[in-house]
Amino acid sequence: MEIEKSKKILIVGLGLLGGSYAQVFTEKGYEVYAITRKQSTIDYALEHGMIKAGTTEIDTEMIAKADIAVFALYPHIFVDWIDANGKYFKKGAIITDVTGVKCAIVDEIQSRLPEGVEFIGAHPMAGREVYGIENSNPAMFKGANYIVTPTAKNTEYAIETCKAIGEMLGFANVSVISPQKHDRMIAFLSQLTHCIAVALMTCNDDANLCCYTGDSFRDLTRIARINEDMWSELFMLNKDMLISEIKAFEGELEKLRRSMETDDVETMKKMMRLSTERRGMFDKKLS
Amino acid sequence: MEIEKSKKILIVGLGLLGGSYAQVFTEKGYEVYAITRKQSTIDYALEHGMIKAGTTEIDTEMIAKADIAVFALYPHIFVDWIDANGKYFKKGAIITDVTGVKCAIVDEIQSRLPEGVEFIGAHPMAGREVYGIENSNPAMFKGANYIVTPTAKNTEYAIETCKAIGEMLGFANVSVISPQKHDRMIAFLSQLTHCIAVALMTCNDDANLCCYTGDSFRDLTRIARINEDMWSELFMLNKDMLISEIKAFEGELEKLRRSMETDDVETMKKMMRLSTERRGMFDKKLS
Numbered sequence: 001m002e003i004e005k006s007k008k009i010l011i012v013g014l015g016l017l018g019g020s021y022a023q024v025f026t027e028k029g030y031e032v033y034a035i036t037r038k039q040s041t042i043d044y045a046l047e048h049g050m051i052k053a054g055t056t057e058i059d060t061e062m063i064a065k066a067d068i069a070v071f072a073l074y075p076h077i078f079v080d081w082i083d084a085n086g087k088y089f090k091k092g093a094i095i096t097d098v099t100g101v102k103c104a105i106v107d108e109i110q111s112r113l114p115e116g117v118e119f120i121g122a123h124p125m126a127g128r129e130v131y132g133i134e135n136s137n138p139a140m141f142k143g144a145n146y147i148v149t150p151t152a153k154n155t156e157y158a159i160e161t162c163k164a165i166g167e168m169l170g171f172a173n174v175s176v177i178s179p180q181k182h183d184r185m186i187a188f189l190s191q192l193t194h195c196i197a198v199a200l201m202t203c204n205d206d207a208n209l210c211c212y213t214g215d216s217f218r219d220l221t222r223i224a225r226i227n228e229d230m231w232s233e234l235f236m237l238n239k240d241m242l243i244s245e246i247k248a249f250e251g252e253l254e255k256l257r258r259s260m261e262t263d264d265v266e267t268m269k270k271m272m273r274l275s276t277e278r279r280g281m282f283d284k285k286l287s
Numbered sequence: 288m289e290i291e292k293s294k295k296i297l298i299v300g301l302g303l304l305g306g307s308y309a310q311v312f313t314e315k316g317y318e319v320y321a322i323t324r325k326q327s328t329i330d331y332a333l334e335h336g337m338i339k340a341g342t343t344e345i346d347t348e349m350i351a352k353a354d355i356a357v358f359a360l361y362p363h364i365f366v367d368w369i370d371a372n373g374k375y376f377k378k379g380a381i382i383t384d385v386t387g388v389k390c391a392i393v394d395e396i397q398s399r400l401p402e403g404v405e406f407i408g409a410h411p412m413a414g415r416e417v418y419g420i421e422n423s424n425p426a427m428f429k430g431a432n433y434i435v436t437p438t439a440k441n442t443e444y445a446i447e448t449c450k451a452i453g454e455m456l457g458f459a460n461v462s463v464i465s466p467q468k469h470d471r472m473i474a475f476l477s478q479l480t481h482c483i484a485v486a487l488m489t490c491n492d493d494a495n496l497c498c499y500t501g502d503s504f505r506d507l508t509r510i511a512r513i514n515e516d517m518w519s520e521l522f523m524l525n526k527d528m529l530i531s532e533i534k535a536f537e538g539e540l541e542k543l544r545r546s547m548e549t550d551d552v553e554t555m556k557k558m559m560r561l562s563t564e565r566r567g568m569f570d571k572k573l574s
Binding site: 126145173186189192193201202203212217220231239243250251252256261 | 503567
């Protein structure tokens with residue numbers, strides 16, 4: 001489906017992702033409004049033609065006008081925001097987000113919204129190790145995955161609207177899965193990888209390493225430059241799944257280490273062949 | 288120093304790296320010869336003007352003509368090759384390599400060469416997850432690190448020649464360290480990262496993962512597409528150092544996991560801050 005051009009869009013939290021969403025909605029001809037923390041962000045967005053208007057205050061009229069609202073905030077700030085201001089949304093408004101965990105927030109948000117205002121979770125699997133509207137760029141959505149995470153409470157209309165947003169943003173692949181499945185996937189694909197990158201950086205304090213490194217280490221630690229407030233919150237909100245994924249990974253790494261300790265080259269090669277075979281599926285399709 | 292233009296260069300093993308070396312030496316005006324396994328590789332190199340001549344045979348005249356020889360072979364094939372043919376090099380010839388481990392081969396090679404033929408180890412920290420001369424491209428050396436690993440047996444002239452090769456190839460940074468220090472560095476920077484990538488790919492068999500992944504997982508597993516013969520050999524030749532680096536990493540990952548299990552957010556954030564701070568040093572300098 002296509003979202004009607006008359007729909008008014010509200011972005012709450014105008015950073016790397018929020019800013020990129022704003023650019024696309026504006027380019028496609030929608031009226032885009034923004035509520036964010038800093039006036040300098042609003043100024044930047046206005047100067048670059050990303051939004052029609054924006055404010056750092058809780059503008060109840062702006063909230064009431066929104067047909068679709070996208071939240072790009074830290075999880076706990078998102079919940080608090082809805083708690084305080086969810087009541088200002090009009091009946092029929094659809095609210096979505098970019099939050100990296102789902103089980104911990106979906107019920108919280110849905111239960112705080114007034115009758116007729118619907119929250120449908122989404123997770124754009126795109127990001128960068130930099131932050132802020134100055135770094136926003138819809139090009140990062142190209143070839144990437146977008147995940148919609150409905151619950152039994154969601155209408156078909158909201159699910160279709162949310163999928164349409166992902167397609168409009170330029171994602172190559174839009175999937176619909178449960179919040180539970182999302183959180184297990186993300187524990188493995190995103191949170192575990194961030195844990196690995198951090199542990200790689202903290203386990204060796206040789207200051208000269210950068211003179212000897214190759215691309216493999218640079219690639220594995222690109223995400224080691226990490227926002228500790230955001231990621232510690234995401235980890236703690238999904239900690240059971242994440243701990244279980246870390247343990248599974250620890251088991252495989254130990255298996256590989258033991259193959260060296262016991263000169264079991266065949267097990268080592270077998271793991272490498274499986275790894276090579278599976279990795280082929282993960283290339284980004286940029287065509 | 289600059290290497291005299293009259294010097295004849297021999298590349299043994301014309302793959303991704305050997306082919307890239309050949310291109311640079313030829314572009315700079317040197318006569319480049321090649322010995323490699325397949326005739327199709329020689330044909331490709333000749334068609335693309337990468338070499339002056341090449342053969343799949345042991346051409347003793349070609350070997351005797353070389354002033355500088357670069358070996359890009361699997362470690363055990365390199366040692367066997369020198370064992371059989373090292374005697375054909377002329378006095379004064381300098382031999383270097385691209386091998387990913389040093390302690391296990393440097394003495395082996397040096398002890399097999401005739402008086403007056405000098406081996407000086409080197410490791411270009413550049414590579415790709417693809418192979419073969421068709422993928423060779425000296426652009427991969429730009430911004431990268433090149434490591435020279437002399438022993439007490441090496442002359443100043445050989446060390447300077449080897450450094451000059453690294454600079455000529457376009458590496459941003461040329462370092463000189465011992466084979467022992469090299470092997471410890473590489474166990475951490477390159478071999479451990481490959482182990483992690485393999486374990487990440489083998490620890491989850493969900494075939495749908497590719498629909499939900501983001502760039503962090505793609506980046507961490509780029510090198511999971513791995514040549515099992517080459518890497519199992521490199522791992523086994525450096526296994527003591529590699530096992531010790533895997534254990535150090537396992538310890539840090541466990542520390543991070545325990546911080547989740549005990550709700551110790553402060554330890555988690557502290558690791559993330561250290562990680563962020565250290566990662567800043569590793570960016571490639573492409574200026």
